[in-house]
Amino acid sequence: MSIIEAKNITYKYPDGTVALNNINFSVEKGEIVALLGPNGAGKSTLFLHFNGILEPSKGEIYVDKEILKYKKKNLMEVRQKVGIVFQNPDDQLFSPTVEEDVAFGPLNLGLSQEETKKRVEESLKKVGMSGFEKKPPHHLSGGQKKRVAIAGILAMNPEIMILDEPTSGLDPKGASKILKLLFELNKDGMTIIISTHDVDLVPIYANEINIINHGEIIKSGNPHDVFDDIKTIREANLRLPRIAHLIEILEKKDKYKSSENYPLTIGEARRYFLDD
């Protein structure tokens, strides 16, 4: 059952830019789905539709099969279910201290001081930011800010968490840590949607990939289906994961084409070298 769906979404910014053109995108409960696309493709614009921050020029958003309405009451409800971590943490963090920032969402939901305190503690622990409670967010590094922004959304305990480029600007270890955290949250039942252009990290974690370019979804499928379509990948100004690219260069593909996909991770690549 799809837990969130965009149906025929077109969005035009006030200056006339058509950022999304008839987008169809749906996510099943419990999945990790990636929206992959170059800069300017429309990733952030699409995500801002999922909890009603932007209202489409055409089309509808469905959350739990219910059509999204743009009245204040409906928006409050949907924002409890759908949490969005913005691309730039400075758009999200505004309180004088980390703990006040993370507490903002739960307090806004009307939770007690006691329950809020518990959620703040748990969320900061999950993202590895315990001990930073009293720090002003603007004193934190980029990666730390991202983790606090994630904690703020986690503290609201949403059914679906949407993260706009959660790994951009992070060092490789920081990026891998965040993806591991998302993987853990997903194991506990949370549906996760991320946007990225990091083609190396995505196949390790995502069940499904959607490629977006010029405001249109041009390919959807499991990581193998998507990365075997090299033409579409290149058209979207993306590249193959390093491992798949290596195999392509080694011209192994022809040999295996009938039965095999490109390997996308080091683990998958082993078979190419072991059976030679």
Ligand SMILES: Nc1ncnc2c1ncn2[C@@H]1O[C@H](COP(=O)(O)OP(=O)(O)O)[C@@H](O)[C@H]1O
């Ligand atoms: N506030 C805005 N006003 C006008 N055009 C915008 C605005 N924000 C984004 N755009 C344009 O919409 C398109 C999609 O942008 P965006 O959704 O930010 O892409 P992405 O997140 O994939 O980099 C781009 O052409 C961008 O220039």
Ligand SMILES: [Mg+2]
């Ligand atoms: Mg963006």
